[in-house]
Amino acid sequence: MLKITDLELLVGGVAHLAAINASFQPGTLTTILGRTGAGKTTLMRAIAGLIAPDRGQILLDGTGWTRLPPWKRPVAMVTQQFINYPHLNVRDNVAFPLVRAGVAKADAAARAEAALARVGLAAMVDRRPSALSGGQQQRVAIARALVKKAPVLLLDEPFVNLDYNLREAFRKDLVDLLAVETGTVVLYASTDPREALQMGDQIVLLADGRIVQSGSPRDVFANPASLTAARVVNDPPINPIPFHQNGVADFGALGQQAITLPSGAYTLGLRASDIRAGGPHQARVTLTEVTGSETLTHLSLNGLDLVMQEKSVVLRSPGDVVGVHLDLHKGLVFGADGQRAGV
Amino acid sequence: MKTLYLALKYLAIALWSAFVVFPFLWALTTSFKSANGVTGGATWIPWVQYEPSLQGWQSLFGGVGGINVVKPFYNSLVVTLSASVISITLGTLAAYALSRFTFRFLWMRNSDITFFFISQRIMPPIVLAIPFFLMLRSLGLLDSLPGLILVYVALLMPIAVWVMVDFFNGVPRGLDEMAWMDGCNPITTFWRVILPNALPGLVVAGMFCIIFGWNDFFFAFTLTFTETQLLPVAIVSLNSSVTPWWSLSAAALVSIAPLVVLAFVVERFLSKGGLAGAVR
Numbered sequence: 097m098l099k100i101t102d103l104e105l106l107v108g109g110v111a112h113l114a115a116i117n118a119s120f121q122p123g124t125l126t127t128i129l130g131r132t133g134a135g136k137t138t139l140m141r142a143i144a145g146l147i148a149p150d151r152g153q154i155l156l157d158g159t160g161w162t163r164l165p166p167w168k169r170p171v172a173m174v175t176q177q178f179i180n181y182p183h184l185n186v187r188d189n190v191a192f193p194l195v196r197a198g199v200a201k202a203d204a205a206a207r208a209e210a211a212l213a214r215v216g217l218a219a220m221v222d223r224r225p226s227a228l229s230g231g232q233q234q235r236v237a238i239a240r241a242l243v244k245k246a247p248v249l250l251l252d253e254p255f256v257n258l259d260y261n262l263r264e265a266f267r268k269d270l271v272d273l274l275a276v277e278t279g280t281v282v283l284y285a286s287t288d289p290r291e292a293l294q295m296g297d298q299i300v301l302l303a304d305g306r307i308v309q310s311g312s313p314r315d316v317f318a319n320p321a322s323l324t325a326a327r328v329v330n331d332p333p334i335n336p337i338p339f340h341q342n343g344v345a346d347f348g349a350l351g352q353q354a355i356t357l358p359s360g361a362y363t364l365g366l367r368a369s370d371i372r373a374g375g376p377h378q379a380r381v382t383l384t385e386v387t388g389s390e391t392l393t394h395l396s397l398n399g400l401d402l403v404m405q406e407k408s409v410v411l412r413s414p415g416d417v418v419g420v421h422l423d424l425h426k427g428l429v430f431g432a433d434g435q436r437a438g439v
Numbered sequence: 440m441k442t443l444y445l446a447l448k449y450l451a452i453a454l455w456s457a458f459v460v461f462p463f464l465w466a467l468t469t470s471f472k473s474a475n476g477v478t479g480g481a482t483w484i485p486w487v488q489y490e491p492s493l494q495g496w497q498s499l500f501g502g503v504g505g506i507n508v509v510k511p512f513y514n515s516l517v518v519t520l521s522a523s524v525i526s527i528t529l530g531t532l533a534a535y536a537l538s539r540f541t542f543r544f545l546w547m548r549n550s551d552i553t554f555f556f557i558s559q560r561i562m563p564p565i566v567l568a569i570p571f572f573l574m575l576r577s578l579g580l581l582d583s584l585p586g587l588i589l590v591y592v593a594l595l596m597p598i599a600v601w602v603m604v605d606f607f608n609g610v611p612r613g614l615d616e617m618a619w620m621d622g623c624n625p626i627t628t629f630w631r632v633i634l635p636n637a638l639p640g641l642v643v644a645g646m647f648c649i650i651f652g653w654n655d656f657f658f659a660f661t662l663t664f665t666e667t668q669l670l671p672v673a674i675v676s677l678n679s680s681v682t683p684w685w686s687l688s689a690a691a692l693v694s695i696a697p698l699v700v701l702a703f704v705v706e707r708f709l710s711k712g713g714l715a716g717a718v719r
Contacts, residue, residue, distance in 0.1 A: 175613065193620075
């Protein structure tokens with residue numbers, strides 16, 4: 097088990113990681129989900145030993161890692177950039193960590209070829225990385241990470257620099273590849289909530305260097321504990337609609353559970369998919385984004401900026417007026433402190 | 440239009456080639472001439488325009504009117520190669536450290552320290568000559584090969600550091616970090632991963648060191664007397680009241696031959712793209 101306690105890292109007085117406490121079981125894939133700059137890469141680099149934390153401990157099966165240099169940590173890592181050794185061919189690239197660990201060259205080469213076969217590069221073992229496409233180069237990096245059989249595997253947005261179709265295909269392949277790594281703690285950093293929902297056994301939400309929530313992907317998505325968590329776990333981000341409640345009221349129809357709210361300021365978080373076209377509220381279009389087969393329409397409604405998500409391609413121009421329906425009963429209510437209210 | 444462009448391009452290349460090759464051709468034909476052939480006007484084709492003579496080449500091995508270049512050639516080779524190897528070795532290690540680790544000395548940071556190395560080459564050589572002379576004299580190394588090697592290391596290492604720092608800065612740090620995670624400590628990372636990928640930089644630095652070392656006349660002249668003569672000094676000593684142009688030309692060709700051979704040998708290492716496929 098990989099355990100992190102009270103991990104803290106300051107850069108120029110600014111906390112890049114703060115009060116990180118988490119434990120990760122072997123055989124599970126945990127997605128570290130957060131927006132750009134949330135601290136995902138910093139956390140992975142701290143686990144790998146590439147940066148030293150100011151406080152806290154990292155333990156693998158009870159053994160402290162914090163003072164170990166990276167070359168003494170049993171960690172494999174795949175980064176956003178496709179990093180390979182340019183002077184070695186693909187086979188030697190993958191065999192490299194084995195040879196460094198003292199495995200006989202012939203054995204290392206055989207194991208490297210087997211790993212390359214698993215990632216679909218059996219025919220390219222004699223090529224140099226520069227003769228491969230970006231996707232193939234990243235497969236080499238993944239094979240090199242897998243061949244080590246390290247107890248901790250860190251995948252830092254490994255597919256972020258690939259095009260959409262390759263990313264989707266690789267994600268599925270990776271899940272299949274990792275299914276047999278039953279003794280490995282796998283941490284997968286991502287900015288994409290859909291990726292986290294598809295891949296992870298567990299999800300850890302990171303914002304501003306802090307863990308804001310963790311749990312099973314479905315639970316976290318259905319019940320974000322705070323407005324920050326709701327923003328991270330929803331893509332497009334959840335629509336915050338501020339409102340004020342005077343006197344205790346029962347909002348039984350609001351959200352998925354009956355809630356009772358005392359007087360105060362609140363924010364209703366409404367997912368972009370919970371706003372539909374064809375309703376009574378007249379909203380003005382400010383921007384239309386078509387992504388694949390979806391349309392994200394940015395709207396202005398009574399001074400509120402909202403995003404509506406539709407599962408079809410709908411072309412609207414800025415300035416158009418569109419009638420929308422808000423499924424308020426699906427909304428999540430958050431208190432003035434940003435925490436979930438009434439649950 | 441395209442034909443005209445091509446024609447102009449080839450004309451320019453031809454003119455430049457003639458400009459570059461002509462002095463070599465002149466030296467080559469002159470080296471096969473005798474006194475009469477040299478003073479009788481410009482001639483180019485042996486056996487037709489002039490009677491070829493091996494007098495110039497024979498004089499390089501102690502023949503009449505010349506000097507024996509074997510020992511100066513050997514001295515130059517030893518000094519240049521030794522100084523270059525030491526400079527490249529020390530310079531590469533220093534450059535890797537300056538590229539990867541943060542150093543502070545008073546107000547100076549890495550870039551200042553790097554500049555400090557190369558600043559020695561900004562000074563006029565005469566400024567360095569006297570201190571070098573005094574130091575070698577106090578060490579008893581004046582007019583000796585070790586003394587010259589020591590001075591040339593001091594002169595060549597800044598070049599190696601300058602070239603290699605720039606090259607290492609171009610090698611992604613991600614490559615070092617990946618090597619660490621693959622089990623290499625900083626020394627094996629340097630040896631197994633960074634150095635093999637720095638080969639083009641090493642070749643460039645080596646070329647600069649060898650060219651500067653081989654061609655240097657000033658320090659070879661001021662720090663030696665009679666025992667340890669380097670090739671440039673030996674060649675210049677031919678230039679007396681009656682210059683034997685045939686011997687001078689042959690000696691000049693001998694002195695540039697190693698550099699020409701070196702250029703052909705290392706040319707393939709100088710192509711760009713050595714780090715392609717490292718980080719994308």
